[in-house]
Amino acid sequence: MTAVVALIVLLPFAAAVAGLLATRLGTRTERMAYRRAAWFAIAPGAASAALTVWLAVALAHGTGVSEGRFWSELLPGRVEGTLTVVETGSVPISLTLRADGLSVLAGILVVVVALAVQVYSVGYMRDEPRYPSYSAFVSLFTSAMLLVVYAGDLIVLYVGWEIMGLCSYLLIGHWWEDRANSRAAVKAFLVTRLGDVGFLFGIFVLGAAAGGFRIDDVLRADIPRGTLVAATLLLLAGVAGKSAQVPLQTWLPDAMAGPTPISALIHAATMVAAGIFVVARLYPAFLAAPPTLDVLGVVAAVGMLGAALAALAQDDLKRVLAYSTISQLAYMAAALAAGSDRAAMFHLVSHGAFKALLFLCAGLVIHHVGSNLISHMGGLRTALPVTFWTMTIGFAALAGLPPASGFFSKDAVISAIEHGTGPAQPFVYASALLTVGVTGAYAARAWLRTFFGPARIEPLPEPPPGVAHVFDGREAPPSMLWPAGVLAVPALLLGLAGPAAGVEVEWGPAAVSLAVALLGAGIVYALWRAAPEQDPARLLGPFRAPCERAFHVDAVYAALVVRPVLRLARGVVRADARVVDGAVRGSGRATLGLSGLVRLAQNGNAQLYVTGLLAGLVLIAVAAVVLT
Amino acid sequence: MHVVYPVVVSALLFSIGVYGVLARRNAILVLMSVELMLNAVNLNLVAFDVWLRDRLHGGQVLTLFVIVIAAAEVGLGLAIVLAVFRTRRTVDVDRLRALAEVVRAPDPGRPDGEGAS
Structure with a gap:
């Protein structure tokens, strides 16, 4: 069963690798590359969807540990498998995948919408020279989202979380020739990154308090309330970033610069819902x-x-x-x-x-x-x-x-x-x-x-x-x-x-x-x-x-955050050019100036050199006599 | 005879030699002044050899070495002076400044290597 879960996650990943590396191998025409990329995109997605449905049926008939969560009656089964445990010296990271009712609910949504979007994109992105990389990134995104959904360990979840952010950036900026599109991509990336910092530290706090990053361990651990509040508030920053909640909501409207199927998949159905999913996944911790x-x-x-x-x-x-x-x-x-x-x-x-x-x-x-x-x-x-x-x-x-x-x-x-x-x-x-x-x-x-x-x-x-x-x-x-x-x-x-x-x-x-x-x-x-x-x-x-103008939030952020940061950056550049480079160039110039003074003595008159030699000798002799 | 007499004479000789090397313009006279300094040293060597009653007479032996080397050096020096005279038509030390560093006019294109970074 764990192998099935792993397969569900890895099939779109393999599709992404194949789409990036193999679409133009041995093809002569754009048309062939386009067709092959479409197959690479759709076939593994469909296989993943079929496996997910099979998994849902298996879980519906399974008998797992009843956890008293809302999906216990509908999908009672659960699967969990650990590939390996990475010893880090302090808190171990376990490469764990798990599937239970919650994951399968979200997983079905992801594979169905992803498959629909891939099929749709074949028509929408016709005559698009970068279609192969586009569909490969969509596959990579699907794989990352499924990793988030089926992760049994907070660090594994975080890996999928970050790959999603990267794919979102790449796909928003698909038409990067237009300056506004690439600006929107950078904005989305930076704003979600701001939240992700809090998210990562929230994971660290939870993991350190529970002594492990496995979600089950974290939820069962007896964590003091203050620590729990701090950790969940930090996680909430990441959730607000990914799910475009106040105060980090400004990136989502600009993200519409990407192709429309991307908006459907990433910025409506799946990635922005990942924040909600994570809260639901860790809900006992939030309830406490x-x-x-x-x-x-x-x-x-x-x-x-x-x-x-x-x-x-x-x-x-x-x-x-x-x-x-x-x-x-x-x-x-x-x-x-x-x-x-x-x-x-x-x-x-x-x-x-x-x-x-x-x-x-x-x-x-x-x-x-x-x-x-x-x-x-x-x-x-x-x-x-x-x-x-x-x-x-x-x-x-x-x-x-x-x-x-x-x-x-x-x-x-x-x-x-x-x-x-x-x-x-x-x-x-x-x-x-x-x-x-x-x-x-x-x-x-x-x-x-x-x-x-x-x-x-x-x-x-x-x-x-x-x-x-x-x-x-x-x-x-x-x-x-x-x-x-x-x-x-x-x-x-x-x-x-x-x-x-x-x-x-x-x-x-x-x-x-x-x-x-x-x-x-x-x-x-x-x-x-x-x-x-x-x-x-x-x-x-x-x-x-x-x-x-969305209540001028963008203008306020521009005045409060963007412009000061830009001003600071410009100051740093100026300090680098004037102070650091200035010190290097100044030392060179000072050496040249000093050597110009010494150069005055080198006038080619051998007698002058000898005079200098003699004077030095006399000085040393006098010093030797006087000082001893 | 007290050792102080030859020492004073050699000091005088050496001083004359130094003056000649530093002040004369004619290259041949500069060479002669160098000979004077060498001979002052020779005088010192012989005088102290006698005064110290050195049984191996190291001072006198060294003097012979110095005389031989001075002869060779003068031969070489005169040859150089001749060669210089043939090419430059002068043996005036003050005017032989080929060793001086050529002072270039500052190049406006690359002021002190700026802009290379």
């Missing part, structure tokens, strides 16, 4: 540290409402979805803070499905229109019927309308928050309800502005890299439509599996949140009906500009 959960709750409450308001005002379709991702991740964080990892994981899986679907559909729309901006879209309902229906399912799930999956998972989250304890609970609950309304509003706005109203297709000038598709009036090729269609199924129906997983719908809170969401959507609809030409975001009034 209530201050951390309070901090998480406040962070989530601020993030969900702020990001939803920002999403309402964006004009770029992908940025709308990016802010909505931040907002939905904050929901999961709030559910965790309220004490329900079950609701958080449920929302994680359903959000992964419907947000990946939304991004793939957004890619179809962008592919068709040749622009990211909503103001360039409109009236696409008849031109793109398949995309319209799949994206409608996605938006319904996002807004939490029944019977889509989002309704059930969001209800689970809201009722978890309602039942939560802690000093910040009323604040979080109010923020969550408000966010439900705003979510309905921005989902309705994007839906209406994209698919209804007057068509605004116009011949565009030469499109910039990233949207380099010429309008041809037809819907996308089937390799792009099929993944969206397949993902629409779980986005629509996954919620019905909720009761099977032990999530019962609480109809009271569900009715309230549904009413709020419909209210938000209704206001936008009324505004849009009044003037289909105009953007319904005008209902924000004077707050529209701050919302569009």
Whole structure:
């Protein structure tokens, strides 16, 4: 069984190696390299997905140790295997893989979305000369994410965590010819790195306190409460970085500079959810540290409402979805803070499905229109019927309308928050309800502005890299439509599996949140009906500009952090050039100047030399006589 | 005879030799001054040999060596002076400055190697 787990992780890795090294071996044409890269990308991914399903079935029939966690009834089995234990001299590192209900839940999401994205990319990245490296990086990312999911040791988890960050950087900057794209990649890398520092130290604190990095050992160890609070707060920094939570949320909207399938896979469904997954994985430790959960709750409450308001005002379709991702991740964080990892994981899986679907559909729309901006879209309902229906399912799930999956998972989250304890609970609950309304509003706005109203297709000038598709009036090729269609199924129906997983719908809170969401959507609809030409975001009034700029957080960070750091860096460069190099050059110049004085004596008159010799001799003789 | 007389004479001879080497311009006279200094040394050697009653007469033997070497040196020196005269038409020591370092004008292109780093 452990071999199967290892195979699930290693197959995409092998695909990445093969994709990077072997796509152009012996191929003469670009076409052949492209086809071979596509096979390398899809075949191992499909094998990995099949193995994951097999593993899930095996775990469902297995009998493991009952840990009293939420997945114990559904997937009771568990597998754990240690390859070797690395002696470090102090705390040993064990190369352990484990699979239990939680890992398999997240693992299924990862392999399914990754496979859908790989198939989609074959169509989306046609005529792209760097497609082989792109698909290899996606495979590498999949492997890293699966390593995080199946890690049985915190250090192993951290390895996958960092490789994910690297792949995210590489793929955001896929079209690095455009300066803005590579800047966005660097920003994403640096901001997540800021959180990762805290994450690594959190792991160290936990490992040192527990005497080992194995997750089971850490969770069973008797760690003093102060240490636990410190460790979980440090881990929370990494979680905020990866999951784009306040205050490290600024990188995610800019990360939309990458190709749209990447946004679907990395920046919507999997990597950004890894932070939530890690908290769920170490949940007993977080439960034993209530201050951390309070901090998480406040962070989530601020993030969900702020990001939803920002999403309402964006004009770029992908940025709308990016802010909505931040907002939905904050929901999961709030559910965790309220004490329900079950609701958080449920929302994680359903959000992964419907947000990946939304991004793939957004890619179809962008592919068709040749622009990211909503103001360039409109009236696409008849031109793109398949995309319209799949994206409608996605938006319904996002807004939490029944019977889509989002309704059930969001209800689970809201009722978890309602039942939560802690000093910040009323604040979080109010923020969550408000966010439900705003979510309905921005989902309705994007839906209406994209698919209804007057068509605004116009011949565009030469499109910039990233949207380099010429309008041809037809819907996308089937390799792009099929993944969206397949993902629409779980986005629509996954919620019905909720009761099977032990999530019962609480109809009271569900009715309230549904009413709020419909209210938000209704206001936008009324505004849009009044003037289909105009953007319904005008209902924000004077707050529209701050919302569009995401409350100027970027400007504040630029003033508080970026500019001082740049100034410091420039100072260092100047000190290096003036002081360090100046000392070296100055010593050279001083030597030359001094030797110029000595050079005056070398005038070629041999008698002068002899005179000097004699004078020296006399001096030595006199000194010898006087001093002895 | 007291040893002080030959020592004083040799000191005088040596001083004259030093003055000649340092002050004369004619290369041949400089060579002669060197001979004077060598002979002052010879005088010292012989005088102290006698005064110390050295049984092996090391001073006198050394004097013979010095005379031979001085003869060879003068031969070589005169040959050099002749060669110099043939090429330069002068034996004025002050004007024979080929050993002086040639002072280059500072090159504006590479001030003291700056910009090479």
